[in-house]
Amino acid sequence: MATNSNTNGAQTLLIDADDTLWENNIYFERAIARFISFLNHHEHSPKQVREILNEVERENIVTHGYGLHSFAHALVTCFERLSADPVTPDMHAQIHSFAHTIADHPVEILPEVPTTLDHLSRRHHLILMTKGAFAEQTGKIERSGLKEYFAAVEIVAEKDEDVYRSVVSKYGLANDTTWMIGNSPKSDINPALAAGLNAVFVPHGNTWILEHDEVATPTPPSRLLTVEKFGELRRHF
Numbered sequence: 603m604a605t606n607s608n609t610n611g612a613q614t615l616l617i618d619a620d621d622t623l624w625e626n627n628i629y630f631e632r633a634i635a636r637f638i639s640f641l642n643h644h645e646h647s648p649k650q651v652r653e654i655l656n657e658v659e660r661e662n663i664v665t666h667g668y669g670l671h672s673f674a675h676a677l678v679t680c681f682e683r684l685s686a687d688p689v690t691p692d693m694h695a696q697i698h699s700f701a702h703t704i705a706d707h708p709v710e711i712l713p714e715v716p717t718t719l720d721h722l723s724r725r726h727h728l729i730l731m732t733k734g735a736f737a738e739q740t741g742k743i744e745r746s747g748l749k750e751y752f753a754a755v756e757i758v759a760e761k762d763e764d765v766y767r768s769v770v771s772k773y774g775l776a777n778d779t780t781w782m783i784g785n786s787p788k789s790d791i792n793p794a795l796a797a798g799l800n801a802v803f804v805p806h807g808n809t810w811i812l813e814h815d816e817v818a819t820p821t822p823p824s825r826l827l828t829v830e831k832f833g834e835l836r837r838h839f
Contacts, residue, residue, distance in 0.1 A: 618784030669735030714833030
């Protein structure tokens with residue numbers, strides 16, 4: 603468990619962005635619901651269509667990475683696999699429009715985030731660490747109005763153990779005073795613990811299904827803290 607900064611000194615907090623600082627996945631879920639309704643498949647249930655789309659997205663990540671371009675490509679590929687009729691240019695445009703609605707959505711900051719970041723940034727060294735398409739993530743960070751609280755921003759293609767070790771090396775961080783804070787067991791918590799860092803799990807009710815995983819048990823001296831909401835970080839840091 604984290605100790606109060608008054609006794610433990612300044613620490614480095616690597617903080618996730620999507621679904622930790624602002625809403626993200628709920629917009630993709632709405633787009634997927636519209637896509638499934640548009641497909642209106644007569645043989646596969648909506649649940650089955652979603653499972654096929656999940657598999658397509660897993661395949662797409664390898665070649666297209668994360669972000670709206672990859673998501674739109676996955677929707678089209680899924681439609682092509684399941685549609686009995688040829689996919690017309692109008693259909694392509696309609697499917698792409700589901701992704702475009704996400705791009706046009708304003709950044710919706712989660713509760714207590716600005717006040718908590720203000721508190722944390724006065725006491726600790728904050729680095730925003732997010733994965734995804736560089737232009738998309740940069741745009742959201744700028745529009746969020748939260749960039750001022752961070753000493754640095756890291757936008758990475760993937761969050762795995764090697765990437766965390768690379769960030770630690772880049773900034774000369776000490777494992778015992780570095781924490782990764784986020785909502786995804788798969789990307790934020792487990793690989794950070796595997797890299798020898800500490801982690802804070804902040805669950806989000808709509809975390810992307812491909813980010814689901816069992817939260818790992820930390821190997822000492824790494825520590826794991828779970829908080830119900832972002833604002834609780836003020837009690838621990």
